[in-house]
Amino acid sequence: MTYTHAMNERTILKIDPQQDIASQLRKVGITPTQQRVQIAEILFARPRHMSADQVLAVVNRDGPIASKATIYNTLGLFARKGLLREVIVDPSKVFYDSNTAVHHHFFNVDTGELTDIPSDDLILTRMPELPPGTESAGIDVIFRIRSRDAAH
Amino acid sequence: MTYTHAMNERTILKIDPQQDIASQLRKVGITPTQQRVQIAEILFARPRHMSADQVLAVVNRDGPIASKATIYNTLGLFARKGLLREVIVDPSKVFYDSNTAVHHHFFNVDTGELTDIPSDDLILTRMPELPPGTESAGIDVIFRIRSRDAAH
DNA sequence: CATGGTTTTGTACAAAGTCTAGAAAATGCC
DNA sequence: GGCATTTTCTAGACTTTGTACAAAACCATG
Numbered sequence: 389m390t391y392t393h394a395m396n397e398r399t400i401l402k403i404d405p406q407q408d409i410a411s412q413l414r415k416v417g418i419t420p421t422q423q424r425v426q427i428a429e430i431l432f433a434r435p436r437h438m439s440a441d442q443v444l445a446v447v448n449r450d451g452p453i454a455s456k457a458t459i460y461n462t463l464g465l466f467a468r469k470g471l472l473r474e475v476i477v478d479p480s481k482v483f484y485d486s487n488t489a490v491h492h493h494f495f496n497v498d499t500g501e502l503t504d505i506p507s508d509d510l511i512l513t514r515m516p517e518l519p520p521g522t523e524s525a526g527i528d529v530i531f532r533i534r535s536r537d538a539a540h
Numbered sequence: 541m542t543y544t545h546a547m548n549e550r551t552i553l554k555i556d557p558q559q560d561i562a563s564q565l566r567k568v569g570i571t572p573t574q575q576r577v578q579i580a581e582i583l584f585a586r587p588r589h590m591s592a593d594q595v596l597a598v599v600n601r602d603g604p605i606a607s608k609a610t611i612y613n614t615l616g617l618f619a620r621k622g623l624l625r626e627v628i629v630d631p632s633k634v635f636y637d638s639n640t641a642v643h644h645h646f647f648n649v650d651t652g653e654l655t656d657i658p659s660d661d662l663i664l665t666r667m668p669e670l671p672p673g674t675e676s677a678g679i680d681v682i683f684r685i686r687s688r689d690a691a692h
Numbered sequence: 693c694a695t696g697g698t699t700t701t702g703t704a705c706a707a708a709g710t711c712t713a714g715a716a717a718a719t720g721c722c
Numbered sequence: 723g724g725c726a727t728t729t730t731c732t733a734g735a736c737t738t739t740g741t742a743c744a745a746a747a748c749c750a751t752g
Contacts, residue, residue, distance in 0.1 A: 419718070419719090419729075419730080421717075421718075421729090421730065421731080422717085423730085423731070424730095439708095440708080440709080441707090441708080454731080454732090455731065455732045455733065455734095456709085456732090456733090456734095457709095457710080457711085457712095457731070457732065457733080457734095458730080458731055458732075460708095460709065460710075461730080461731085474631075476628060476629060476630070476631050477628060478628070479626075479628050479631075479633075479634045479739085479740085480707075480708075480739090480740085481631075481707090481708065481709095482631045482708090482709095492668075494668075494670070494671060494674075496671075496674065497677055503671065505668045506668075509666065509667075509668035509669075510664060510666060510667060510668055511664070511665045511666045512662065512663070512664055512665075512681075513663045513664075513665055514660075514661065514662060514663045515661075515662060516644075516646075516657045516658075516661035516662055516683070517661075518646070518683070518685055519646060519648075519655065519685065521687060521688050521689075522646075522648065522685040522686060522687055522688055523685065523686055523688045524683065524684070524685060524686075525649055525684040525685055525686045526684045527681070527682070527683050527684070528680070528681070528682040528684065529664075529679070529680070529681050529682075530679070530680040530681075530682075531668070531670070531676065531679050532676070532677040532678045532679070532680065533670055533671065533674040533675065533676060533677055534674060534675055534676075534677045535673060535674055536673050536674055536675050537673075571698075571699080571749090573698090573699065573700080573748080573749090574748095575699080575700070576699095591739095592739080592740080593738090593739080606700080606701090607700065607701050607702070608701090608702090608740085609700070609701065609702080609703095609740095609741085609742090610699080610700055610701075612739095612740065612741075613699085613700085631708085631709085632708090632709085632738075632739075633738090633739065633740095634739090634740090
């Protein structure tokens, strides 16, 4: 059996910030509560990488909209539904990536900055056999980088 | 500029469990204290993936050998010296991999199991340009897998 | 065997994330 | 619309991973 790059593709659903958020959420089986819509508006305004902490801060910038538990619940829900991709590169927190197109990441270990690598800029060949009884849940490729002058 | 797979190579140092651990540690600039030797003996007996928690439990199985702080200090030290590779795939804890040869990982998201993929079984081509002013600190490729019958 | 730098230790602390029980909001049905 | 049922939200306590710190122990060297 051979695997192709297409196997990296996850369930991809794209929320269009120009269209009505509530009906798009309903379309993927998510009840569009006020909190979820507000969180979605922030995340899907443009492709971005945010931690739960950052989402919490932005959502509640002008008064209390959603609690910490709701942020975690909502991010987890969106990720399960394929609207967000969890990016695990920093042991201290999870990033949620609202760019659901196939792509990979640079992670600057000095600054904590996460940036996208378009899928076309990297090709994986000669893919390994998956262990028996398992199926792919996505492939993550992370280029860890360092600022060239930083002490290390 | 083109990158080759060799760029993935990190500082690689291999501890041989058959040889004297203390003198091998000394050779890489690590003072071989009793705690460090004991921790090294566990980690380098064979290639394995362990969390700090697991190391703590195994080290102190037959009486107190090392404290939590020492485990973290030692794992961090070994990783900085290139004896261990930190593997960040699970948001809840860091794995330390005593296989320092170039390789990648399967991570079973259902079981939390981490297994190796030999370097030869995967080839990366058409590598992306690194952002200006940065240098590589290693490339991680993680195949996230799921047990095929698991609910999801 | 005295000296002084390095390690280790216990404890306190910090931060990310989970859990829970009750309040509030959404939904479905008449 | 009104009302009952179900789902979601909230505040805060709790858990877990990991770090900070200061005192005690260790150990190489003269």
